Amino acid sequence: MLEAYGWNTTWQQLFDAAPGHAGNLVPARVTAQFTNQYRIAADVGELTAEVSGKFQFQAASRSDYPAVGDWVIVQPLPGERRAVIHSLLPRRTAMIRRAAGSVPEEQVIGANMDTLFIVNALNGDYNVSKIERYLVAAWESGATPVVLLTKADLCEEVDLRIAEVEAAAPGVPVLAVSAVQDWGRSALAPYLQPGRTIAVTGSSGVGKSTLLNWLSADERQRVQGIREDDARGRHTTTHRELFPLPGGFIMMDTPGMRELQLWDSGDGWQEAFGDIEALAEACRFRDCKHGAEQGCAVKAALRNGTLDERRFTSYKKTGRELAHQARKERSVSQRTRKSADKRHAARTSYSPKMFETD
Structure with missing residues (x-):
């Protein structure tokens, strides 16, 4: 078992x-x-x-x-x-996001995955910046990320979309598949090895449950319809679940997320934007903000077209978000420590003699 x-x-x-x-x-x-x-x-x-x-x-x-x-x-x-x-038992890998709510708290989406399939559909859901966000969390998790572009049968520019994502995901395999047309299954074979765990993540309606059913040749997960004119769909998966599949590999299906709130992903951010981080190494100043500084290699790459403006904007946005998240986390930790110190002081200052009468 x-x-x-x-x-x-x-x-x-x-x-x-x-x-x-x-x-x-x-x-x-x-x-x-x-x-x-x-x-x-x-x-x-x-x-x-x-x-x-x-x-x-x-x-x-x-x-x-x-x-x-x-x-x-x-x-x-x-x-x-x-x-x-x-x-x-100690976790080898774990995908973590910021839990919903006003208090900063981490939520483990899945643990001990070998590979993380980041699923984005080649319909109205297609969004390179969204893929970049998932890549930040994926690199931070310790699992190996793979981008799956599903519903390839609905796209007339598949090769162009693959090239766009490859440019935004240096070093990450990018594969286009279609469960409806049974396209691309052989390209997934290297990851579907006995004893390996593959987690599938992405927004609602991108085809995660369809992918699971396709690879298992069985109706493991109920699939709901989607309006392809605006790519709006309802959540099919309502909870995270593991499925052992033919061939001996294990797949983890997860509910769709409207937006992935990042959590403590500094290393993952640097890995996901490794191309920009490499450019920054050539900046004249070590603390370059890539703004108006002289000798900024990142700005030079933007001017000569070797760095895409959209990708740089995504880099800055996620960097600011993670910095803000870190500040909030430190603030909550400080308040928690102060509260604990006050409770401890109250307990240690209490003495029954305080209530004794002569």
Whole structure:
């Protein structure tokens, strides 16, 4: 059972070395995540699971909780199809975004992916800047990004679109596919290897669930219609879920995101815009802002046409967003520390003698 979800000797060694290892604890993989429950795959089969009270107490943030793709250490409950999650095995990779809400908090979209398929449709949804945002998160995750341009049968300029995305994604494979016409399956073969986990991410309506059904030759996910005149569609996938597919690979389907809110992705930003970062190395001043400074190599590239203005605008926009996010995170962390210090001071200053009478 576990091998079908990617279990191997490396994970076995991590499990054997985990602290608090006991005979009644077994490994499992999180295959689906709901509001307060998880579905997991263990050697005894599929179980529903919840985290233990100790796990909840020790979790410092939302990202400390299990996510789809995590390997977990669980205790199956005798005579039931339920289990208790006690801890996580270390994550190899994790795609993270900023969670919805006014308080800065990270949310793990998926864990332990080998490859991340960034899906964008060749219809009205086609947007190179959107692909760049996903690439920032993908490089930060540690997984290998691949851009899939779906619905290629609806586009008359496929080669042009591929070239545009390749220019915006240096070093990243860019593949055009059509599930309807069964185009491009062979190009995906190098990534669909036994034991490998592929996560599929992108906006709603780009064809993620159709891609899953196509590669599995089965109706794994329900697919809803889309108005191709404006590329507006409804979310088909309502939760993240893992699917073991023929050929031995595992795919993770995720709900469509209207906008990917980036989180702590400085390294991913530099990797996604590596071409601009390389140009910046030739600037006269180390702290060049690529504005009005003399000897700016980035501005020179814009003037001679070797750097696209749209890409530079995207570079600046995401850079400002990440800097703003970092400031907000630091502010929240400082307030949290001050609040904790005040609570600690109140506890340590309290003494029963304060309430004694003569």
